Amino acid sequence: MRMDTSGRLAGSVAAALLALSSGTASAQESSDLIGLINTYRSASHACEGSRSASVGPLSAHPALAGVKAGSGRELQEALKERGYQAAQVQAITVSGPTRAVSVMKFIAQRYCRTFSSTRFTDIGVSHSPGTWHIVLARPLLAPDLGEWRAAGAEILRLTNSARASARACGGQRFGAAPPLEWAPALGAAALAHSRDMASRNYFSHRAKDGSQVGGRATREGYPWRSIGENIAAGQGSPAQVMASWLVSPTHCSNIMDRDFTQMGAAYALHDASDSTIYWTQVLGAPRQGRP
DSSP: OOTTTTOEEEEOOOOOOOOOOOSHHHHHHHHHHHHHHHHHHOOOOTTTEEEEOOOOEEEEEEGGTTTTOSSSSHHHHHHHHOOOOOOEEEEEEEEEEOOOHHHHHHHHHHHHHHOOTTTOEEEEEEEEETTEEEEEEEEOTTTTTHHHHHHHHHHHHHHHHHHSSSSEEEEEEEEEOOOOOEEHHHHHHHHHHHHHHHHHHHHOOSSSOOOOOOHHHHTTTEEEEEEEEEEEEESSSHHHHHHHHHHHHHHHHHOOOOTTOOOEEEEOOTTTSSSSSSEEEEEEEESSSSS
16 A cells, blocks of 8 residues: 555556466466466455455465365475475365366355455465366464564565566566665554554554554654555565565555655564464655655
């Protein structure tokens, strides 16, 4: 989400079509399905008699692609052998449809709650004639996650690494952008929102008190000219959360936006919440000089 000084939301939602290294038709079809799933997750839609909220994108993880184990311990062990320690995992097999769009229609009808859940952060898809294997997972928290400031500093480093090179965010191309500086007030705003989402078990740019990112930054004393926010839930490390943001056109656009000059980021934990860990990145540009 991005706002200008008038408080208007800026940005658009586009399909995230992930480019896989393999040039085979099967790999492209798998990539297409992941893109359709992430587009589905990015919008609110009817699901089992109610409306689901939009959720963050899933990151394509190579360890999850090609796994055909059934469920439970067998699936956990298969992923462990591939170096992926899962906190949550679910495998779905779809037989019959030949095209990604047909599979998407089927899983939206049969598994809408699963594919709208913040319990999962990663995805792997493999396709053989007549059969699709989909694995959804969330990794264990990194044992060296550290306290929130250290994780925020790593997100800053990864953000500046991403901004150092031109890239496409969905259908929009961005040139390389100057590095961002850490702003303590934006770090405080990020921490407050992450803690609120974790303790009150929700996932949204709009807090339970009705505030949006602009109001929260102002509350922390940041006199912003432009402000933006990325949120995520479930990712176990800064590298994982950055990977999820960079495959999402709107999140990626915030990261690459040359108008932003500063940022802050933080995570918060709550074992009783649906996703355990919640991340917030706040990007901004002050009205005059530094706040």
